[in-house]
Amino acid sequence: MRRFNRIFTIIVLIFLYVPMIVLAVASFNSGNDIAVLKGFTLSRYSELFRDGVLLPLLGNSLIVAVLSSLSATLLGTMAALGIHAMGKQLRQLTLAVTNIPLTNPEIVTGVSLALLFAFIGQTLKINSILGFFTLLIAHVTFNLPYVILSVLPKLTQMDRDLRDAALDLGCTPIQAFFKVILYEIMPGVISGALMSFTMSLDDFVISYFVYGPNFITLPVEIYNYTKKPLHPKIYALFTLLFITILMVMVLMNLLQARDEKRTNQARRIFSAGRRRVTT
């Protein structure tokens, strides 16, 4: 049984990662045919870094990803604080509403955002409303639930007395947030921000409906490329993107592991004291 489990795990991993490995290998292949390995080369990468079209688009993607994840983190953390302070029923209702975009098909979200922007453009008499700001707003919209979902559990886990202790020692509610609560929920805030960043960086479907000709992100442009035969420098780009996302995910996991260790430690000390009393 155990052996079977192991084999099964390996098969799953192969299915998950073989496409990426093929891509990475292809990015180092000096031949143009994927099926034939001709030799090792870094020329795809040097071509990529000399490319005048792709790099600025990567820059666009990064700008949108950074700005949208930062705004979503700010707004989402504030929302989480508000939701946390609600009564139980209202909180569950609000959470249900904020979680719907997570499961809503992306294409529906994309089309409805496009319609909304078109409507606003018409009422405000703006000819080409689609562009950087519509893209940014769209990305913030779909990032928000991720931030709320990663911050809220931190607030629930937090010792309620910590806020009272801060107020007791003279903090106004705002000081209490910045001097105490923020430190407690920081792991959640960071993982929310990282999650938003990766979601935003590789989003294609929603971006496709709300981008304008003056501001294109990388995934959208790559989609346009796929209509023609793919140039191998795209493989190099994909490999780099994959590695970036992988690194962000590893970072996130490391932060989470460290956080868990810390809370476990604190809990152990307290419960050790308790146990001795009860026995």
Place this chain on the structure above:
Amino acid sequence: MSKHLIDLVGVRKTFDGEDALKNINLYIRDGEFLTLLGPSGCGKTTTLRLIAGFILPTEGKILIDGQDVSNVPPYKRRVNTVFQKYALFPHLDVYDNIAFGLRIAKLSEDEIDARVNEMLEIVSLKGFENRRTTTLSGGQQQRVAIARALANRPGVLLLDEPLGALDLRLRKDMQNELKRIQQQLGITFIYVTHDQEEALTMSDTVVVMDRGHIQQIGTPEDIYNEPKNAFVADFIGESNILDGVMRDDYLVEFFGRKFKCMDKGFGKNEPVDVVIRPEDIDIVPADAGHLSGTVTSVTFKGVHYDIIVDFKGFKWLIQTTDHQPEGAHIGIKLTPDDIHVMKKTEYSGMYGDYSSYSAEYDEINDPDAVIGEEDEALPQEERDEE
């Protein structure tokens, strides 16, 4: 000692339509060690949180130094709190935890340093300045919490079951330590606990609470020796509580016999509760006692034995240092000092019967007793033993 530092006037607090506190009137004198004592859910922590300002009263007023602070937020009150689970800030080390309130108050770094060192001295934590609070033991964390609360030099220190998470030995040490700190600094302490021994050991004044009401306020001696009702008598120490009738001033009748006592001021033939502390009862040979009964169970407790004695079906707890074998027929002697008479209350009949101590459960059955006629039937289902 005589100045009122805190006044609670007709305070009521409601949570989700249920009264947690009903009508609390209480004053706390400057410099005293006052304990709010009661079982869980009695409203003691609610009272403390109202004084701290974490919650606001539904009705009534809270005065600190004669000023109405009923709607003043906690950060503007001259009180500080020691929390049950310490609530130390995990991202700060010991020094910064203690300095937290001082930094908020924008004191100079020199003054902060002096005060933090003074506090570390008081709680005996010199040398722990740079330790993370999560690496400290429970007792050490408790000391940091006390130092952090005292660093602001509050008029009142509120302590919410501060020793609840510590083991027995450490509790005893910290009890002495807290009492020492309180006397050294002369600060008013308001202490919440469910541990009656802790309350009696440490306090100047004990406030016994139950079901959102204050049951009795007094010195530890008063509370123990002169409990006001069956609840207090049972909650503070062990008590045998019997139905009796006050025949006259200084004369009470129970079990069909008249006893001299120290109490007066009751109506003639008024039904009363009679409290007899298990440690006050003297055991004598069966024929020499005021009452005689059979020992039904013996438990060794270290310093003494807990023995249960059956007097005509009503079981008493007696604490004695002399071993009495199970089944022995013994007599007891009661002096007027041993008998304490209380007015009947809603708590009458709920406490003070040790019948459930034994395997066989006896109904009260006392056909000879004169007092049987005025006896209220004991509500068995409401009995709250164990």
